Amino acid sequence: MQNAKDTFYVMLQSRLTALNPSRTIVVRGVVRPGTLVEENELPSAWIPVDTFRLQWTELQVNSAGPLPLVSMGCSIQYVTDGSSGNGGMDRGRLLAAMDAELASALGAEPHTIPKMNYSAAGDGVAPTTMGTNVFWADPVFNAATAIGERLVRTTTVQVLAYQEAGEL
């Protein structure tokens, strides 16, 4: 299931970057696309704004078929304070822009991609393609909440994949 999580994240990051290349985040001095998986980063009390933060939540394994079907919940949280130059008055518009980007990235066809194994990938080494696919359902956008001047929205999406033999 780790391969499915990695594959989904890389797919989502590449689609979001293609939609809006200017959405970036600085992580340890390096500019990266503005999408990250919280469990893969250093723990921090700071919440990055205008960034898509993925959290893996529910997990179900259905062993009825020839290959176990793994269903994972992916919670995507994003917050915005608006632009300081606009006094934060554009925070609603910035949240709407992030909603649109996420809806477009997750709604774009195909809803499936080949599962990749990144465990041996690295400098100059490409990930290996596995035998099954990762696919996902339509996202569910939860109600936005306001914490002071900050707008927060959490979107959930169900990610499914078959667990291949010997796979972690």
Place this chain on the structure above:
Amino acid sequence: MSDLVSATGAAARAADVLLRAMGGRTVMLRMPAPAVPSDVTEQLGIATPAFQDIALGPVVYRKARAAVAEGKAAKWELLVSATVVAGLVGSLTYASASVLFAAAYGVLSDDELLEIEAATQEQVFGQPYVYRLVLRAPLEQMI
């Protein structure tokens, strides 16, 4: 007179003297190595960064006792010399002190790694003379 105070960093030096007089000590600022550009394995948690401990002193805990609330981790306030922070920002080529503290993994104090929850600065004539860090104990020590 104000120009003289501003230009010579007298306030920062006075703060350093006060920090030392109040029992100024040294803690370690734990910094992760810079991220590797376009390295997907680091974003996937496969490759992990190396860490470097950098001495930070003189510093003083504002209160000897931590602020403790039920259901929350203990918190401390640490006053840090602006002179040493300015030196670190320059030598580590960070854009500002806030970026330095945001990039830091935590503060190692008496073999305990405390997370930096907030970093603010006190200024005189636009020049910081002391930094105030709010530190949080590890969550596993939450009461």
